Amino acid sequence: MNVLGFNLFGELHGIRGGVHPDDRKSLAAGQPIEDLPLPGLLHIPLQQHIGAAANPVVQRRQQVRKGEVIAHAQGAVSAPIHAPTSGRIVGLGLYPANHPSGLNVRTITLQPDGEDRWHPDIRGVEDPFALEPAEVAKRVAAAGIVGMGGATFPSAVKLNLRNRYSLHTLVINGAECEPYLTCDDRLMREHTAQVLDGVRIMAHALGVSRIIIGIEGNKPEALAAMREAAAEHAEVSVVKLPTRYPMGSEKHLVQTLTGKETPARGLTADIGVVVHNPATAFAVHEALRLGRPLISRVVTVTGQAVAQPKNLRVPIGTRVQALVDHCGGFSEEPAKLISGGPMMGQPLAELRVPIMKGSNGVLALTPAETGQRAPAPCIRCASCVGACPCGLVPLTMAAHVRTGDLDGAVDQGLMDCIGCGSCAYVCPAHIPLVQFFNHAKGELAARGRAKQKQTETKRLAEARTARIEAQKQAKRAAMAKRKAEQAAQKAKEQAKEQAAAKADHVEAAEAN
Amino acid sequence: MALVMLALVPATLFGLSQFGWPAIFLFTVTLGATLGFEALSLAAAGKPVRLTLMDGSALLTGWLLALTLPPWAPWWIGVVGGALAVLLGKQVFGGIGQNLFNPAMVARVALLISFPLEMTRWVAPAPLFTGDAPGFFEGLTITFGGQTLDALGFDAMSGASILGHVRTELGQGEVLNAALTGVFDPFSALLGTVPGSLGETSALLIALGGLWLIYKGVIDWRIPAALLGTVAVLATGMHLIDPGHYAGAPYHLLTGSIMLAAFFIATDPVTSPVSRAGQLVFGAGVGLLVYVIRTWGGYPEGVAFAVLLMNAATPMLDHYLKPRIYGRDRRGQPLEYPQPEATAATAKPGEGRQ
Numbered sequence: 001m002n003v004l005g006f007n008l009f010g011e012l013h014g015i016r017g018g019v020h021p022d023d024r025k026s027l028a029a030g031q032p033i034e035d036l037p038l039p040g041l042l043h044i045p046l047q048q049h050i051g052a053a054a055n056p057v058v059q060r061r062q063q064v065r066k067g068e069v070i071a072h073a074q075g076a077v078s079a080p081i082h083a084p085t086s087g088r089i090v091g092l093g094l095y096p097a098n099h100p101s102g103l104n105v106r107t108i109t110l111q112p113d114g115e116d117r118w119h120p121d122i123r124g125v126e127d128p129f130a131l132e133p134a135e136v137a138k139r140v141a142a143a144g145i146v147g148m149g150g151a152t153f154p155s156a157v158k159l160n161l162r163n164r165y166s167l168h169t170l171v172i173n174g175a176e177c178e179p180y181l182t183c184d185d186r187l188m189r190e191h192t193a194q195v196l197d198g199v200r201i202m203a204h205a206l207g208v209s210r211i212i213i214g215i216e217g218n219k220p221e222a223l224a225a226m227r228e229a230a231a232e233h234a235e236v237s238v239v240k241l242p243t244r245y246p247m248g249s250e251k252h253l254v255q256t257l258t259g260k261e262t263p264a265r266g267l268t269a270d271i272g273v274v275v276h277n278p279a280t281a282f283a284v285h286e287a288l289r290l291g292r293p294l295i296s297r298v299v300t301v302t303g304q305a306v307a308q309p310k311n312l313r314v315p316i317g318t319r320v321q322a323l324v325d326h327c328g329g330f331s332e333e334p335a336k337l338i339s340g341g342p343m344m345g346q347p348l349a350e351l352r353v354p355i356m357k358g359s360n361g362v363l364a365l366t367p368a369e370t371g372q373r374a375p376a377p378c379i380r381c382a383s384c385v386g387a388c389p390c391g392l393v394p395l396t397m398a399a400h401v402r403t404g405d406l407d408g409a410v411d412q413g414l415m416d417c418i419g420c421g422s423c424a425y426v427c428p429a430h431i432p433l434v435q436f437f438n439h440a441k442g443e444l445a446a447r448g449r450a451k452q453k454q455t456e457t458k459r460l461a462e463a464r465t466a467r468i469e470a471q472k473q474a475k476r477a478a479m480a481k482r483k484a485e486q487a488a489q490k491a492k493e494q495a496k497e498q499a500a501a502k503a504d505h506v507e508a509a510e511a512n
Numbered sequence: 513m514a515l516v517m518l519a520l521v522p523a524t525l526f527g528l529s530q531f532g533w534p535a536i537f538l539f540t541v542t543l544g545a546t547l548g549f550e551a552l553s554l555a556a557a558g559k560p561v562r563l564t565l566m567d568g569s570a571l572l573t574g575w576l577l578a579l580t581l582p583p584w585a586p587w588w589i590g591v592v593g594g595a596l597a598v599l600l601g602k603q604v605f606g607g608i609g610q611n612l613f614n615p616a617m618v619a620r621v622a623l624l625i626s627f628p629l630e631m632t633r634w635v636a637p638a639p640l641f642t643g644d645a646p647g648f649f650e651g652l653t654i655t656f657g658g659q660t661l662d663a664l665g666f667d668a669m670s671g672a673s674i675l676g677h678v679r680t681e682l683g684q685g686e687v688l689n690a691a692l693t694g695v696f697d698p699f700s701a702l703l704g705t706v707p708g709s710l711g712e713t714s715a716l717l718i719a720l721g722g723l724w725l726i727y728k729g730v731i732d733w734r735i736p737a738a739l740l741g742t743v744a745v746l747a748t749g750m751h752l753i754d755p756g757h758y759a760g761a762p763y764h765l766l767t768g769s770i771m772l773a774a775f776f777i778a779t780d781p782v783t784s785p786v787s788r789a790g791q792l793v794f795g796a797g798v799g800l801l802v803y804v805i806r807t808w809g810g811y812p813e814g815v816a817f818a819v820l821l822m823n824a825a826t827p828m829l830d831h832y833l834k835p836r837i838y839g840r841d842r843r844g845q846p847l848e849y850p851q852p853e854a855t856a857a858t859a860k861p862g863e864g865r866q
Contacts, residue, residue: 016835251838264839264846271849376567379609382732382786391835393786413837413844 013259015252017389018244019422021179021343023218024369028302028309029182033190035313036326042084042110042317043095043354044070049146050153051077056108062089065119067293070108073141079154079357080144082293083119084315087112098320098339098356102349110317124291128201133162136205136288143287144294144357148279149173149184149248150340152358155280159205165269170203171257174215174222174278175241175248178341181361183298184278186311188215188222191282192229198281200233201288206274211236212257213278218243245343246420250275252389264416279360299355301327305334305364314355320362321351334364335372343421376429384423384433390416394423394433401436406447409440417441513568515730519721520575520776526717527710530637531583533651535710539578541587541655545594546574553603569608573597576616576776579711580769580816581623584635587656589627593619613823614783617816624816634673634707673708674701674767675812678759688756692763701766711772715765722775734788736774738795739802740765746803758807770802773815783823790826790833797822 047053054071064070064083071081091109096102128136141156161167176184188195203211213230215223217240230236239257241247251262253275260271268275279297286292295316302309307328314323320339324330337348340361348362355362384394392413400408414437423433528535550570554561565571577593600622601615602608624631638645646654674696682688700706704714711718725731743764750758764770769777778784778798785794798818805814836842 016838261847262839263848264837266839266846377607377609379569379782380784380786381781385786385835386788388835390838392837393830393834395786396830416837416839 012239012242012256015255015389016391017387017422018246019387019425020243021245021425023179023243024302025180025182025185025218027180027304027306028300028311029185029219031182031186031310033183033186033298033311033313036315036318036323038085038112038114038116038315039318039322040111041090041319042087042112042315043319044081044084044108044110044317045095045097045354045356046071046081046106046108047097048081048152048316048356048358049079050151051075051079053106054078054081056092056106058089058092058108060089060092063087063113064089064110065117067122067291067295068119069293070110073144073154077154077157079146080142080293081108081316082144082295083110084295084317085110085112086115086117096350096353098348098353098359100346100349102353107354122291124289128288129204131204131288133159133205133207136201139287140205140284143283143292145280145283145287146294146357147277148283148297148357148360149277150344150358150360152356155276155284158274158276159202161267161269161274162205162207165267166272167206167208167269167274168272169210169212169258169274170199170206170208171254171268171273171275172199172211172213172278172281173248173250173253173275174213174219174226175253176219177216177243177245177248178343178345178361179245180302180363181300181341182302183300183311183360185219185222186300187282187298188219188278189225192225194285195278195281196226196229196233196236197289198283198285199236199276199278201284202276202281203235208274209235213238214241214247214253214257215239216241216243216247245422245425246389246418249389249418249420251418294357297355297357297359299323299359300361302361303334303338303364304366304369305330305332307331316357317354319352319354320348323355323362324351324364330364332366335367336363336365336370338363338365343425344419373430375431378429378431381428383426383428387422387426389420389422390418392417394437398431398433398436401440406440406444409437410444414440414444513572515728516725516776517568517572517575519725519730520579520711521721523704523711523714523717523721524575524579526704526714527579527583529640530704530713531635531710532638532640532645533648534646534654535583537651537655538581538583538585538587538590539710542578542581542590542594543571543574545591546570546577546598549595549598550603553599554607557603557607559607564608567608570598570602573602573615576711576772577619579772580616580620580709582631582634583710584633584654585630589623589630592626593623596622609782611782612826613820614777614780617777617819617823620816621820624811632676634676634709636707637705637713673712673812674706675806679812682757688759692759696759696763696767698762698766701763706767708767709769711776712767712769715767715771718771718775722771725775725779731775731779732788732791734791735779735784735795735798738792739774739778739799740770742796742799743770743803746800750807764803764806768806768813769815773798773802773819777815777819778822783826785826785829785833787830787833787835789835790829793829793833794822794826797825 046056052075055074056071058064058070065086066083068083069080070083073080088111089108090111094104095107097105125131137156137159140159145155146152147155174184174188199211213226215226223238223240227238230238241256247253250268254268254273255261258273262268263270283294296313298311299314300311301323310327312323338345339348339359340346342363378395380395388394397409397412397414400412417437419434419438421434427433528539547565547570551561551565554564574594577597581589597615597619601613601618602611605611678692702716706713722736726733744761747761747764751760778795785791801818801821802814805811805817839847841847
């Protein structure tokens, strides 16, 4: 039964495409969240979120307390960064990023003192629901909370969407559709009340009256726990989602739950819905109730190459190596290391890169698990067409990208691709379709930046020419003026001389 | 491709047993020739020969071509057909996945136009090891001997295919029933104990193989369903209008190579559209053309022509019948919500409840 686009009885709306990968969640799903001991050093990158990098406000050798701001947010879309523990700042420099490139990025290095002392100003509020929505968003922003499903978009910006859109529903994305990952599952099972509290605080901040928590059917314990906890709140419904990748894609999730399709290039807010992740909700709970900023997160360390897969609560800035060591190291040489899930995660360049706010998983896969094989020619079998949740024709797009015709690929809908990788997953010829598209998007972005730079350079060059021209003209004008003045002076002097001469003459004549 | 060939095995074995040694020889020669020409062209293009042959596409092409040849045709039909299929139908476009037209159908049509006599000489089935069947050496003579069947004393064996017979009779002013009498028996057409090519005879075994492929998810149901459905609807409709002149659906569905086309030829992914809508239109188009050519065209059977014509339309179908992109309308414009969300949100939640 459908009322104003909402399903009253948990009735779901179909979406097209998608795939059913073996979820491999059983490796880590049974492991309770464990605290990772404080490592010897923390490497905290300044860019852990979408938007402008944070600006460091600490000095080398400065003592900081747990939860103290060490870098301020810069600009409207940014997030501050806090000290994950008490200790001494030992470095403000460059360190390899948790990014496939492994390039160095600006990083604050903190040496924990082992005392783990909170900053004295860390204080929560009694009743977050008594706060103005704007005040809640302000506190979420101050806590440095970003979307913890991996997108790392500053959460406060999303909470402030109520100023520009008329919102009615908050959707909590508990799909966790990526295979292997179990961190949201564990969080919902072990910290059910806290997650739900965070969810309700966010709904208060958004000013929405309806909350839908969507959880895939492969997490029955999380479903049961959330259902039980939500029973006393009429505005919250917990819905079992079909287990299908990419159910956790924001726009597809919203369509499944509400039947409404987000317009292309738009936001779910266009149809009155905002989506947040359970881990984000947990962070919001901690920020509002306890005043604690986002300084740690749950990370799933799994894969068949990991000796003992685990779910760990990790201080931000811990090296991946420390997580792997805590899980008993590798049982065999991994064929592939991934940060995030196997479908959309990024290859890990090395093990010394740090865990960031958006790192939800560390995967070490055996050769058998990766199943990588040499690509064969495309025979247009259209498996990818059937799997694409966005209604694209991946094989045609890939043909355009392959020949370097990026504009052709854009005409085919490249920018509507969400990069979920379902196409590459189903391709019987093992063609890395989504990699083609990600490459093309990167190329287009670089091209856009280059073009912007070019126009900027051109503008500056033109301004310079104009300036020089103006100076020249001013000089010429001044010269002309001076000349005219000189000429006038000369004429005057001549006239004077003539007059004098005449006078002399007259005088002489008179004298005669 | 291995599964497709597996699905063809029962019908092929049945056909080979029906038409005996000459059919076995022709089948072998056609497959050998196709593989040989594929290997030659791969070597000439500097591509890995063995690896590419292992993909099975050339073998399948040869197999499908052999299934559409008259079973007692001379050996060189198989060789020329193999060459046409691989060279003209596939490799000139750049090899696997690049060809516009179904290679087997390219070869079949080229053969039909070039050698009409050899390509239309059908024989009645003479199952292996029965009295009328040619033995091994006789079979060798038929396939490789270079003499006509009449000269070999197998005159009695030759006969027109059902479609050919009926067309001739109708052309001579006979009414349909008379033309069909003694020739078309739905049951034997279903089983395949009738004259025709290897793959034309047993509609049942071909269809079973095809249904198995759909069940296994190797082919999609859309093209076969649209193709057979269109033919069935057209045939039934025309039969109702004038039963004396137009045969009904069973006749059209059980004779000729319509089943082979529906499940194994029109479903070739390389030469058919990629979108679901495109596949439906493609299948319906083949069905329509088959019916039109059979009923009003110059040839008794129109499957090969119909498939090739729709192959030519495939790029256009792919262009116009793309799936709808998420968040966009059919024309590619972002979706718009005429009613502002504000009104929807402030409306009373009780409204619209049924």
